[in-house]
Amino acid sequence: MTYTKHWNWLRSAAIVLAAALCVVPATQAAPAKERVNIIYKKGAQAKIMAAIARKNGRLIYEFPEVNAVTVELSRKAVRALKRNANVKFVEADTMQYAFALTDPSDGDPYFLGQAVPYGIPMVQADVLDDSTAGNTTLCIIDSGIDGTHPDHAGNILAGENLTTSGTWDSDESSHGTHVAGTIAAVNNPDVGVVGVLPNTNLNLYIAKVFDASGSTASSTVAKAMWGCWRRGGADVISMSLGGAGNSRLQQIVADFLYTRGVLLIAAAGNDGNSVISYPAGLDSVMSVAAIDENKAWANFSQFNETVEIAAPGVSVLSTVPVGSIVDYTATVDGTEYPALLMDGTPAATATSTLYDLGTGEAIDGAAAGQICLIQRGNISFADKVLACENSGGIGAIIYNNVPGSLSGTLGDVATTIPSVGVSDTDGALMLADVGTIATVDTLNGIVSDYDYDFFSGTSMATPHVSAVAALVWSHFPTCTNVEIRDALNATAEDLLTAGRDNFTGYGLVQALAAYDYLAENSCGL
Template identity: 25%
Template structure:
């Protein structure tokens, strides 16, 4: 006898950190520190001259001494010089400390026309979204996904994203069968949902409510309501979310439900599918569903798994899927993250066992979800902000970025979206593709500017 499909369970790839939040109060009462850049033009320096000096002579002298070229005259007594290769600003500073015409020497810093979202937890907790060099609690975040500069160009409008998971807290709804009340998460209040096509393949109804918390957290990373002066930000916060429930309150579900969810997503206009889930077995039913969506042009993004082993879970292991491993604040692969040939990309999944930005919290991924408890079931009527970690958290980063790409380039095929993601990823580990980091860390700003 063949094994019944129903015994093949999948689980969500999340390791939760319960921080003991009670009630609907947010976890933090913290003032938000400001986020800034540490970037300068690499081969330029600004030299300021003392009042009253002959600027023509002074500039010529600097050119000679540093063996550089005058690039731009300032309107007052400063000028920009092009540095020869290998000469640092500090070296120039040392050399010009003997020049009596010179008042100061400094890097030619770059300002960015970006606006940091006003969501109070964005800084310092959402380092995973930052541009390279932005500060989280005074520590440079060098391995975020560069969402901030991307938001000047797109916020994901016009793209439908299916979240195939435990459901999403996307509506106020009383379920008469279960006698259970569900609520819309406050920090999803401005997020767009395709409520008409939401579907629950666990209870077989049209209400994909979340009774676990996993799917709502994933949804937050993709499209938390942003610039609403509340809680956290999301990556593609103008995208439209299609909630599809295939996992139950314990975070498990059957392959038939997942296959149905994938087919449903493809048939209801999703351009991107998030699957922060997986099982250890391949399956014809699952593969056929993946192939169906793939052939319809859907970008399918799946978690690699949290076993810390050299093996990819299913459906991540299928070549039609973009498989995602997890990194942490310092850009290193997190120990739980599965790897192997076939791993496509990595993204921040967090590591709550360390506090590398020293903000007093383990470095997980922070989003809002329904109230978690280690002693009783999650409460879908109350909410808190939680640090989760896992390849489940890494996956929606890639989904968010894929959505930003499709918002700028709705004409792109799923193959082109993947190309945009992998050819602009920040290479980590061994040079070039490797089995621990795939093509590297997903890079939103690079991906949305990629040209075929």
């Protein structure tokens, strides 16, 4: 059985660096290092490289075509380079982050026995064939792909690894494999799901920039963009990632590729506010918002003047690495119930009597030494778990207040007791058994043989748009990236106010409508 797991891969993160304090003579202290992007004047490459060498800098990336490098230097050296007459500007190399309801197939146009995620027909991918997909190459910049997954067997894959973790065809965080499944999960009998381009015709290039941490430097993403084009020959670049700061290096690379015919597409972000995330906020990049299966705007999706188009991004079913799903249970009075870990819970086991803590909005000393049963609602999951912990409880089970299983996150709140979520139905059954022995186990899960999961986020919406762009473009290979972009926007299904809006852009991307538009307007001919 698969349980819904909502992921917010693009939430804002605070990274705390702790250093041990020691007393040493000032002359022995190592100079602080900074990682920066340097854009230099045309023709000054040799002089800049010599200056970096004199300052004992460590070269990380070179971008000679756009007169840029990424280096690590002492703070003093960075200040000196900012004053160098051959330098146009120096910027910090900022961090970026990776931002998951189906019906059975009816056999047309897919083999029987597969699930067709709701987003596939919603973007009209089921009514536009992908027989010409070999005309295009789509590059996914993400956490890699599980090349052993049965729903990627037969896909045309190549790639590069810009991390120190595994290989480009391995995936330590599941994110990249999930994105790839929405794009190209294979149409094969009785296996899993289908993607927008399911018939193994599309050329896929995988640029791995994330390890298990789900974060990377903006320069690494820029280097991946470059590799997608230079080594991968990409027509479309899909980026389910972003960050709060606009890297000028990234902007220069994106603009350079856009003028050379590449269509770049990125996630708008998952903070549910009007902040612009990058690279989605760049003029040369399409910014993608998320909607749900009812075509309603997802309230986590960022909204602003750069949002250009929308696609399904709530509870999207797709592929995850083989063996990555671990099933957990909560046991009450001898009955095991399926449970989902609270994201951020410690790995531990707790057994005691079950205590009804209501909605967990107040400290209750009577819960001391017991397992807290808590109903969802009114306050955050983290506050509910803390209420149990501060009451002396040793474990928490939170049950849903609406139909369905419960997946939640504790965010950045540190807790010490194991906590899980269960469905509303199972919670009601547990409530009838308050006072009996219960166990919460977040340590000993069982690896599932079902290698698919539901993720949510603008990360999930982005591959729908990227795949539709590649699908439509493959039928009109002489069109330009600008013409494809204009066609997608002109034919998107309007969802909110007439015309473009800050929440869903021009609306829901539509493959067949864009195809018909281009057929009528004969672009590139």
